[in-house]
Amino acid sequence: MIKxxxxxxGGLRLTGHKAASTQHPVMPAKLPSxxxxxxxxxxxxxxxxxxxxxxxxxxxxxxxxxTDYVSAPIHASTSGYIRHIGPHAIxxxxxxxxxxxxxxxxxxxxxxxxxxxxxDYTNMDPSALRNLIRDxxxxxxxxxxxxxxxxxxPGPGRTIDTLILNGAECEPYITCDDMLMRERADEIVAGLMxxxxxxxxxxxxxxxxxxxxxAISAVEQAxxxxxxxxxxxxxxxxxxxxxxxxxxxxxxxxxxxPKNGLPIHVGVVCQNVGxxxxxxxxxxxxxxxxSRYMTIAGDIDKPCNLEVLLGxxxxxxxxxxxxxxxxxxxxxxGGPMMGFAxxxxxxxxxxxxxxxxxxxxxxxxxxxxxxxMPCIRCGSCADVCPVNLLPQxxxxxxxxxxxxxTQAFNLFDCIECGCCDYVCPSxxxxxxxxxxxxxxxxxxxxxxxxxNIARERFEFxxxxxxxxxxxxxxxxxxxxxxxxxxxxSPPQEDSKPTVDPKxxxxxxxxxxxxxxxxxxxxxxxxxxxxxxxxxQMIAExxxxxxxxxxxxxxxxxxxxxxANTARRETHSE
Amino acid sequence: MAxxxxxxxxxxxxxxxxxxxxxxxxxxxxxCLLYVILFGWGIIIHxxxxxVTALAIxxxxxxxxxxxxxLFVSDGSAIVTGLLLALSIPxxxxxxxxxIGISFAIIIAKHLYGGLGFNPFNPAMIGYVxxxxxxxxxxxxxxxxxxxxxxxxDFLSAAQLVFNAETLQNINLDALSGATPxxxxxxxxxxxxxxxxxxxxxxxxxxTAGIWMNIAFLAGGGWLLYKKVINWHIPAAMLGSLFILSxxxxxxxxxxxxxxxxxxFNGATMLGAFFIATDPVSAATTNNGRLIYGIGIxxxxxxxxxxxxxxxxxxxxxxxxxxxxxxxxxxxxxxxFGHPDK
Numbered sequence: 001m002i003k004x005x006x007x008x009x010g011g012l013r014l015t016g017h018k019a020a021s022t023q024h025p026v027m028p029a030k031l032p033s034x035x036x037x038x039x040x041x042x043x044x045x046x047x048x049x050x051x052x053x054x055x056x057x058x059x060x061x062x063x064x065x066x067t068d069y070v071s072a073p074i075h076a077s078t079s080g081y082i083r084h085i086g087p088h089a090i091x092x093x094x095x096x097x098x099x100x101x102x103x104x105x106x107x108x109x110x111x112x113x114x115x116x117x118x119x120d121y122t123n124m125d126p127s128a129l130r131n132l133i134r135d136x137x138x139x140x141x142x143x144x145x146x147x148x149x150x151x152x153x154p155g156p157g158r159t160i161d162t163l164i165l166n167g168a169e170c171e172p173y174i175t176c177d178d179m180l181m182r183e184r185a186d187e188i189v190a191g192l193m194x195x196x197x198x199x200x201x202x203x204x205x206x207x208x209x210x211x212x213x214x215a216i217s218a219v220e221q222a223x224x225x226x227x228x229x230x231x232x233x234x235x236x237x238x239x240x241x242x243x244x245x246x247x248x249x250x251x252x253x254x255x256x257x258p259k260n261g262l263p264i265h266v267g268v269v270c271q272n273v274g275x276x277x278x279x280x281x282x283x284x285x286x287x288x289x290x291s292r293y294m295t296i297a298g299d300i301d302k303p304c305n306l307e308v309l310l311g312x313x314x315x316x317x318x319x320x321x322x323x324x325x326x327x328x329x330x331x332x333x334g335g336p337m338m339g340f341a342x343x344x345x346x347x348x349x350x351x352x353x354x355x356x357x358x359x360x361x362x363x364x365x366x367x368x369x370x371x372x373m374p375c376i377r378c379g380s381c382a383d384v385c386p387v388n389l390l391p392q393x394x395x396x397x398x399x400x401x402x403x404x405x406t407q408a409f410n411l412f413d414c415i416e417c418g419c420c421d422y423v424c425p426s427x428x429x430x431x432x433x434x435x436x437x438x439x440x441x442x443x444x445x446x447x448x449x450x451x452n453i454a455r456e457r458f459e460f461x462x463x464x465x466x467x468x469x470x471x472x473x474x475x476x477x478x479x480x481x482x483x484x485x486x487x488x489s490p491p492q493e494d495s496k497p498t499v500d501p502k503x504x505x506x507x508x509x510x511x512x513x514x515x516x517x518x519x520x521x522x523x524x525x526x527x528x529x530x531x532x533x534x535x536q537m538i539a540e541x542x543x544x545x546x547x548x549x550x551x552x553x554x555x556x557x558x559x560x561x562x563a564n565t566a567r568r569e570t571h572s573e
Numbered sequence: 574m575a576x577x578x579x580x581x582x583x584x585x586x587x588x589x590x591x592x593x594x595x596x597x598x599x600x601x602x603x604x605c606l607l608y609v610i611l612f613g614w615g616i617i618i619h620x621x622x623x624x625v626t627a628l629a630i631x632x633x634x635x636x637x638x639x640x641x642x643x644l645f646v647s648d649g650s651a652i653v654t655g656l657l658l659a660l661s662i663p664x665x666x667x668x669x670x671x672x673i674g675i676s677f678a679i680i681i682a683k684h685l686y687g688g689l690g691f692n693p694f695n696p697a698m699i700g701y702v703x704x705x706x707x708x709x710x711x712x713x714x715x716x717x718x719x720x721x722x723x724x725x726x727d728f729l730s731a732a733q734l735v736f737n738a739e740t741l742q743n744i745n746l747d748a749l750s751g752a753t754p755x756x757x758x759x760x761x762x763x764x765x766x767x768x769x770x771x772x773x774x775x776x777x778x779x780x781t782a783g784i785w786m787n788i789a790f791l792a793g794g795g796w797l798l799y800k801k802v803i804n805w806h807i808p809a810a811m812l813g814s815l816f817i818l819s820x821x822x823x824x825x826x827x828x829x830x831x832x833x834x835x836x837x838f839n840g841a842t843m844l845g846a847f848f849i850a851t852d853p854v855s856a857a858t859t860n861n862g863r864l865i866y867g868i869g870i871x872x873x874x875x876x877x878x879x880x881x882x883x884x885x886x887x888x889x890x891x892x893x894x895x896x897x898x899x900x901x902x903x904x905x906x907x908x909x910f911g912h913p914d915k
Contacts (some may be wrong), residue, residue, distance in 0.1 A: 258913075337582045339581055341578040342578065376853050377692050377853045378593070379853065388907055390859065522890065
């Protein structure tokens with residue numbers, strides 16, 4: 001067990017509300033009536049459907065493929081029929097729809113053929129292992145949803161000395177990782193060994209907050225049972241946001257991930273315990289990611305953790321936990337600190353959904369925002385900021401739309417943990433201001449990029465036009481000069497006939513051929529006495545030539561005509 | 574069915590501006606009680622007058638500015654301003670002193686700059702300084718501790734004194750009032766007496782009233798720290814710098830410079846350190862900035878008390894450092910997580 005830990009600055013001691021949902025073992029959720037699988041359940045490019053409407057699919061069958069490096073495939077969560085591929089509500093704060101594959105379960109929940117690699121993964125190249133993980137559609141299950149295989153690729157020349165498994169789970173109400181560690185510690189530790197092999201990491205740390213004693217002892221037992229060398233437990237103090245990646249790495253190693261940097265830059269890779277267990281399932285059982293542990297908590301009668309098929313509508317889960325849809329005020333996807341309120345009731349659970357926190361109307365725990373007062377500069381926000389920003393200055397400049405100033409105050413270092421917002425006595429929705437400022441800056445940067453491209457194109461065109469004009473003028477000048485020469489040629493030299501040198505050359509050539517023809521009187525013979533075959537060949541060749549000539553003229557006409565003509569004319573001169 | 578979709582976080586600490594202000598008011602209670610015991614009921618009359626006037630003017634200004642009246646009047650900031658100004662005014666001063674001071678503080682120093690959160694200067698101190706400069710006589714007529722003057726000001730006679738001084742028959746204002754220790758020391762040191770001679774020459778220095786007042790405000794301040802309404806930086810830096818500076822000069826020449834304990838427990842030192850300099854709106858906000866801000870106030874208090882034209886310097890020191898606060902903040906940004914050292 002790691003003794004020496006580092007304290008990150010700021011943070012909050014929040015009431016966990018975690019006991020209620022950890023009373024019972026995790027049960028599988030009921031097979032939903034419908035499954036809705038958004039094509040983008042991860043950070044990166046959406047997957048592309050490879051099934052058609054009406055098709056029958058089996059559980060675990062790939063139904064959408066990854067389209068880019070930063071992308072992840074989607075698998076059918078259960079067996080059934082594809083009913084629809086098209087726009088549907090997705091769990092996103094914007095409330096916008098996105099393409100989803102809708103699957104009607106057939107009730108059989110029948111798996112497709114699975115291939116396990118339990119015994120040979122240590123013979124595999126890490127890149128082959130990464131491909132398996134990628135193919136299983138595994139992304140960060142802690143909430144970020146970054147495709148996991150990318151994190152397992154440190155890149156050439158980089159060594160990973162520490163692999164950290166994140167079991168801190170610092171947000172109130174969320175207990176799915178806690179339950180997973182209690183119930184499936186063996187799988188997590190086995191997954192750890194796979195990750196470690198893929199990364200060739202020298203040692204591993206499993207970090208758990210000290211408010212999860214049962215998870216700690218379960219993981220400890222699993223480490224001993226599986227006899228994993230160089231693997232330690234780190235029991236980190238319960239302080240939000242201890243589970244934030246950068247905060248956790250600092251707590252354990254004392255290293256700060258540099259700004260704009262990744263954990264890899266300090267020799268660390270951090271994976272969520274749920275992701276690790278999923279990787280174990282993918283390698284050892286060949287199971288792609290089709291379900292996950294998640295917490296249903298908040299204002300409901302039976303808070304619990306369920307093993308939920310991806311794509312299950314959120315409302316079916318709430319009803320299963322005896323929550324009342326009629327009295328719902330908001331459905332928070334994630335925990336109360338960083339989760340977002342769903343704008344609709346039809347959103348499904350996706351890969352990154354670790355928790356659904358339900359708030360009823362007139363809830364004591366989740367009150368509506370109080371009227372905002374002016375900032376009194378008390379500095380409570382700065383005291384709790386785990387990144388050591390000056391939240392009130394950021395707010396000040398964000399509200400004044402001084403976006404460059406917000407960047408000078410390091411807006412983009414903000415992790416949106418919500419600590420400042422939580423403590424603000426003036427009830428200023430600080431995080432909302434930061435999100436607004438960030439979005440505005442991104443938007444402006446996009447526009448700048450667009451206008452830069454447009455400007456470059458415009459400037460290039462201007463240059464080209466100027467060059468063409470200059471060339472044309474040069475030509476005209478030459479012609480004029482030539483004409484002037486002829487006009488100016490003095491009359492006393494009239495004895496010699498005024499002949500264009502070109503014409504003279506042509507005349508001379510004609511003269512030569514004439515003399516040749518008359519003197520030699522020889523006819524070309526190589527096209528005489530041709531066989532039919534030869535004649536046909538010649539005809540074919542001629543036909544091809546004319547065809548080619550035509551094609552080349554067409555091509556030159558279509559491809560930016562002014563530039564081409566200019567070039568041709570230059571050549572002709 | 575429409576779902577409520579606010580931005581995260583979805584839970585909030587039970588803190589609020591009016592709770593903070595109420596805590597400050599409660600922290601003033603021990604000091605005020607002691608004030609009444611030691612100096613009579615005048616302070617209660619001035620405090621009540623100040624709070625009522627402050628709330629009325631606050632409401633009027635909010636109405637004129639078209640702001641939500643109930644929301645802002647109930648934030649408690651006007652009450653705190655009123656109480657702090659009343660505590661700065663001699664409790665036997667006429668009523669209009671408080672009214673003028675509060676009006677200036679709320680109208681000019683607060684609302685003309687944009688109201689709560691936007692005032693660059695501490696409104697109560699602006700009000701105090703305006704009064705001090707405009708009405709020096711009324712503002713320097715301090716009562717002696719009742720133990721010294723042997724006159725007890727009950728509520729009624731105090732009210733008579735405040736609202737209509739001329740009609741007060743049975744109380745001699747001259748007998749009631751007297752120099753404060755800081756005032757007397759300053760004037761006598763100016764006449765080339767030594768500190769010891771001055772202290773032994775006047776009964777005011779045998780009274781512990783001022784010291785107890787400071788202890789009471791220190792206790793209230795400690796409670797504010799405990800309740801995390803204020804941070805330790807400003808009071809610690811201010812008291813620390815005042816202490817160190819007075820130690821240095823005291824050791825240099827104890828005949829001409831008062832002892833550090835005299836500086837710490839006389840005048841408005843503790844009230845200033847915990848209740849006035851810590852006004853968040855007008856103070857520096859970064860932790861290092863707060864230290865610099867507090868040190869500056871401590872140094873200025875010592876300078877004004879020792880060489881300046883006024884016996885106490887808390888108000889001027891705070892206002893002068895208010896001017897510096899934005900610049901201090903600008904140069905004391907701390908290193909952001911993951912950023913290289915500057």
